[in-house]
Amino acid sequence: MSIDRLSTRLRYGLRRSRVLQVVLLAALWWGADALVRRYALPLPGGVLGMLLLLALLASGQVSGHSLRRGAGWLLAEMLLFFVPAVMALLDHGALLRSEGLQLVAVIVFGTVIVMTGTALTVEACCRWSERRAG
Amino acid sequence: MPAEIALLFWPLVTIALYALSRVLYRHYPSAWTSPLLVTPLALIGLAIALHAGYRDYMRGSHWLLMMLGPATVAFALPIWDQRALIRRHWAALLIGVIAGSALAIASSWALASALHLDASLRASLVPRSVTTPFAVVVASDIGGVPELTAVFVMITGILGASLGSWLARLLPLRSSLARGALFGMGAHGAGVARAREVGEEEGSVAGLVMILAGVFNVLVAPLLAMWLR
Incomplete structure (x- = not known):
């Protein structure tokens, strides 16, 4: 009986504790990353961890409630985690001064192409399936 | 700056500036006050003023970048x-x-x-x-x-x-x-x-x-x- 009660309390505690959930997600990533290294898998640890977690959610082994707060926090604060990568600008100042205009041009025109193409493709798919249904 | 202090200084300043920029964005929401823009710009300004390079910055801060794994x-x-x-x-x-x-x-x-x-x-x-x-x-x-x-x-x-x-x-x-x-x-x-x-x-x-x-x-x-x- 004590084990039962312990597991209920643990589950209850897990649903409330954001820190615990973040630690669990980090552990899942760490385990997946170790697997990727060990077997030289062609995908990053984060993606394997995500697929494993999706499988656990789909099989009902893990409930979304027990990780939602931690996941929400990690995703909401993701900006903070890639600030360090942007700091590479410190070492590439000369490059951005000399090629900055071309780089911005590639990004602006590329983004217009991607957005227009994606939106029109999805719109065409929607209209096609509407016509077929209607 | 002594190396041991830099090790703690940069990640703490990063987190502090990020928190501040979120407050700024909440009060003045616009594309130009996005924490994504303000935090790195402020940090880069500070790093240039303190003559710190990317390596000095990363030595203490790489664990922040590693958090992208659990976020994925x-x-x-x-x-x-x-x-x-x-x-x-x-x-x-x-x-x-x-x-x-x-x-x-x-x-x-x-x-x-x-x-x-x-x-x-x-x-x-x-x-x-x-x-x-x-x-x-x-x-x-x-x-x-x-x-x-x-x-x-x-x-x-x-x-x-x-x-x-x-x-x-x-x-x-x-x-x-x-x-x-x-x-x-x-x-x-x-x-x-x-x-x-x-x-x-x-x-x-x-x-x-x-x-x-x-x-x-x-x-x-x-x-x-x-x-x-």
Whole structure:
């Protein structure tokens, strides 16, 4: 009986504790990353961890409630985690001064192409399936 | 600055400036006060003033970057929450992600070549339409510089959110699915935030498309690497 009660309390505690959930997600990533290294898998640890977690959610082994707060926090604060990568600008100042205009041009025109193409493709798919249904 | 102090100084300053920039954004929300822009700019200013380079900065801060791994795992939750949407529109979502990714890769490649950018810059530009944790993986696979890719991803997000609002009004789009895909594929995180302002379904679709595009790009990156090199 004590084990039962312990597991209920643990589950209850897990649903409330954001820190615990973040630690669990980090552990899942760490385990997946170790697997990727060990077997030289062609995908990053984060993606394997995500697929494993999706499988656990789909099989009902893990409930979304027990990780939602931690996941929400990690995703909401993701900006903070890639600030360090942007700091590479410190070492590439000369490059951005000399090629900055071309780089911005590639990004602006590329983004217009991607957005227009994606939106029109999805719109065409929607209209096609509407016509077929209607 | 003594090395031991720098080890603690930079991550703490990063977190503090990030927290401050979020407060600033809450009071004055605009594209120019985005924490994504303000935090790195303030940090870079400080680093230049203190004569610190990227290595000095990273020595104590690389663990922040490593948190992108657990954040990638966390993407499973929004995917799971949107399973009804996926079941209903899986074909349109899949076609949109494949078309958008192909256009992103091809347009970066072609435009960078046309403007005579060198090979490593070109490879760093290719994954710029994908959200950062996935983009840096693709960049290192295809011979780009992951740090530069992170910078290009940031610029794409900031410019893309504004371009997207303009394009969403300009293009003849009736479905919220198409508007959401436009923001999620074109401007990842910043686009998802903008799409949420347009509508609830637009926001969900944009978030989903952003993650699916990331996964798709990472999975095709090894093939892309063989083909582009």
